[in-house]
Amino acid sequence: MASSSPDPIRFGTVGSPQTTPVSGTTAAIEHIRLLGLQHLEIAWVRSVRVTDQSCDDIAAAAALHNVTLSIHAPYYINLNSQTAELMEKSDERLLAAARKGWRAGARDIVFHPGSYHNQPPEIVYERMKEKLLEIRAILDAEGVDVILRPETMGKPAMIGTLGEVLQLSRDVPGVLPCIDFAHLHAREGKVNSYEEFADVFRQVEVALGRRGLETLHAHMSGIEYGPRGERCHLPLNECDLKYRELLQAMIDFDVRGTVAVEAPLPFHVADALTLQATYRRLRDNLSGDDSAGEPEDAPAMSGEEA
Numbered sequence: 001m002a003s004s005s006p007d008p009i010r011f012g013t014v015g016s017p018q019t020t021p022v023s024g025t026t027a028a029i030e031h032i033r034l035l036g037l038q039h040l041e042i043a044w045v046r047s048v049r050v051t052d053q054s055c056d057d058i059a060a061a062a063a064l065h066n067v068t069l070s071i072h073a074p075y076y077i078n079l080n081s082q083t084a085e086l087m088e089k090s091d092e093r094l095l096a097a098a099r100k101g102w103r104a105g106a107r108d109i110v111f112h113p114g115s116y117h118n119q120p121p122e123i124v125y126e127r128m129k130e131k132l133l134e135i136r137a138i139l140d141a142e143g144v145d146v147i148l149r150p151e152t153m154g155k156p157a158m159i160g161t162l163g164e165v166l167q168l169s170r171d172v173p174g175v176l177p178c179i180d181f182a183h184l185h186a187r188e189g190k191v192n193s194y195e196e197f198a199d200v201f202r203q204v205e206v207a208l209g210r211r212g213l214e215t216l217h218a219h220m221s222g223i224e225y226g227p228r229g230e231r232c233h234l235p236l237n238e239c240d241l242k243y244r245e246l247l248q249a250m251i252d253f254d255v256r257g258t259v260a261v262e263a264p265l266p267f268h269v270a271d272a273l274t275l276q277a278t279y280r281r282l283r284d285n286l287s288g289d290d291s292a293g294e295p296e297d298a299p300a301m302s303g304e305e306a
Helices: 025-036 053-065 084-101 123-140 162-169 181-188 194-208 210-214 244-251 269-288
Strands: 009-014 041-043 068-072 108-111 147-150 178-180 216-220 222-226 229-234 257-261
Touching: 009 269, 025 053, 041 257, 053 084, 053 123, 053 216, 068 084, 068 222, 068 257, 084 108, 084 123, 084 162, 108 216, 108 222, 123 147, 123 162, 147 162, 162 178, 178 181, 181 194, 181 222, 181 229, 194 244, 210 216, 210 244, 216 269, 229 269
Parallel strands: 009 041, 009 257, 041 068, 068 108, 108 147, 178 216, 216 257
Antiparallel strands: 222 229
């Protein structure tokens, strides 16, 4: 039987589960809960085209089913856009995701910071910081109480080292990281052992204190990578991610928050259930309870067995 104690980490998917019987985010929220998962990251990755009424319906469904929400903002955001026109469009995409996400009941707004465009990282960082301070001021004036979460990125050409997103979180109020462990691994082919995962959490705690570990938002999946970093996401059974070691490090550092799984369809539900079951088993073994693990009514899992 599954552990009866509350989960310090809530697991879910990025995007609606492919097994949702009807379309729509409210149906996806209900289905996430029926699957035994607890979080949904709404993937507004192409554009933000949602009415206020739809946002209100999403917020009501999330409250009814006790599902927490995050938003993945459009891919086309770039805090280092090279023209005023492109920068304005980038700003509006992030602002729209934050405004609509807040109305829909989401607190965390995940976004890709952008590209260096062959410019020195330290110069790009300053520009990115000033841009986030500007956007943050607009949202604060409107009462949009969300956390902006720049994501760690999987290609060296992209803004988003762990150090950069942690420093942004120190320099800009209302900003915290989205730590994508697949991207961290793909960027340099490292960060795939217990000690390396533990070092990530040490860096988070040094930069942000316990708050950083107690409000973590992370992405997990397998990933294919090469000399230029990330190529594509993979299911757990086709990758080298040492996810047990990662989950054990989370337990040892008493990490709390949410994990959204970005495995490709049709594997993301199965991989989310695998990660949740493995996390519960490791956590309950630590407390001396060997009975916990995969929920009895969970769908059959593809990928590596927990």
